[in-house]
Amino acid sequence: MRPKQWSKNLILFAALIFSQNLLNLSLISEVGTAFIIFCLLSGSVYILNDLIDLHQDRTHPQKSLRPLASGRLKPSTAIIIGIILVTISLLNAFWLNTNFGWVALGYLILQIAYSTILKHIVILDVLAVSFGFVLRAIAGGEVIGVPISSWLLVCTILLALFLALGKRRHELLLLENNAIHHRKTLYEYSPDLLDQMISVATASTVVAYALYTMSADTIKKFHTDNLKYTIPFVLYGIFRYLYLIHQRGEGGSPERILLNDKPLICNIVLYLITIWFFIYS
Numbered sequence: 675m676r677p678k679q680w681s682k683n684l685i686l687f688a689a690l691i692f693s694q695n696l697l698n699l700s701l702i703s704e705v706g707t708a709f710i711i712f713c714l715l716s717g718s719v720y721i722l723n724d725l726i727d728l729h730q731d732r733t734h735p736q737k738s739l740r741p742l743a744s745g746r747l748k749p750s751t752a753i754i755i756g757i758i759l760v761t762i763s764l765l766n767a768f769w770l771n772t773n774f775g776w777v778a779l780g781y782l783i784l785q786i787a788y789s790t791i792l793k794h795i796v797i798l799d800v801l802a803v804s805f806g807f808v809l810r811a812i813a814g815g816e817v818i819g820v821p822i823s824s825w826l827l828v829c830t831i832l833l834a835l836f837l838a839l840g841k842r843r844h845e846l847l848l849l850e851n852n853a854i855h856h857r858k859t860l861y862e863y864s865p866d867l868l869d870q871m872i873s874v875a876t877a878s879t880v881v882a883y884a885l886y887t888m889s890a891d892t893i894k895k896f897h898t899d900n901l902k903y904t905i906p907f908v909l910y911g912i913f914r915y916l917y918l919i920h921q922r923g924e925g926g927s928p929e930r931i932l933l934n935d936k937p938l939i940c941n942i943v944l945y946l947i948t949i950w951f952f953i954y955s
Contacts, residue, residue: 675717675759681929683712685807685830686814693820694896694953701818708774708817711767712810715778718759719785721752726789774817781809796862800838807834825886832882836875836912837928840919843868847923872919876912883908900952907945914938 686709695701724742732743741747760782768775784806792802811830815822846860846868886892887901914937918924924931932938 676720677713677717678927678933679720679929680713680716681933682807683709683716683810685810686712686817688811688826688830689815689820689822690818691949692823692826692953693815693818695818695820696950696954704770704817705814707766707770708813711763711770711778712781712813714759715763715767715782716785718756718763719782719789721756721759722786723789725749725752725756771817771819774813777809777813777816781806781813784809794858796859799859800835800842803838804831804834807831825882825889825892828882829879829886832875832879836872836879836915839868839872839875840915841928843872843919844924872916876916880905880909880912896953898952901949904945904948904952907941907948911938911941911945914941 687705690696690701690705724740727737728742728749732738734743737743742749742752764775764779764782767778784802788799788802788806793799808827808831811826812822815826842860842863843865846863846865884902884905887905888899892901893899914935915931918931918935918938932942
């Protein structure tokens with residue numbers, strides 16, 4: 675179920691933070707429940723993905739250590755657990771909020787499509803991963819009944835695309851000649867192509883966020899134009915991540931980097947503190 679990757683579901687809290695409801699205990703509870711539901715739902719998707727990729731994972735130096743690939747977990751047991759998790763997740767999602775339930779179902783359908791079809795189609799594979807993050811962001815807004823900003827969706831998909839491309843680059847360089855045996859789409863990519871796509875995603879993310887902080891709607895909503903002073907944190911975070919990809923050979927596990935790289939953690943904490951000061955003070 676990859677609990678270390680559940681940190682991706684923290685994007686559900688974005689709508690809560692930027693709608694200025696972070697002090698509302700009732701809404702915090704609802705988003706917290708939604709976060710747990712998405713953790714269980716994404717856990718079931720990871721089980722499905724490992725079942726489908728069972729033979730390919732056995733050729734991967736890191737993924738071969740997973741329970742199914744290593745033989746420590748029987749496929750039949752994994753299937754039963756996956757079905758139970760999906761049932762519990764969706765029932766609780768619709769019970770919590772109908773609109774949230776539909777988004778959760780849409781996320782599940784997208785992930786099934788990705789695991790079975792989309793991850794084998796070049797470019798669509800990374801776009802599908804990005805849309806998964808967008809659906810998480812939308813779910814966070816639906817569960818508390820606040821409108822989703824177009825800026826939030828644009829910044830989310832661009833940042834997720836940046837991370838997904840970095841992961842593909844890491845897989846391609848790590849597996850080298852065995853890349854095609856692990857993931858067919860890796861044959862369609864090259865380090866140069868991925869570097870160019872990462873450059874586009876990087877520039878687009880920074881520009882989109884900068885425009886968001888200085889847009890008339892943002893200034894009107896928060897009654898301040900000081901959000902532009904958070905741009906350096908975004909720049910440092912992206913540049914630090916690029917450094918880790920190119921100089922440290924990381925990028926295969928974005929959530930591991932976000933949880934273990936101290937400079938990046940400090941940057942995120944400072945960013946959140948600054949956002950709190952400008953939005954809530």
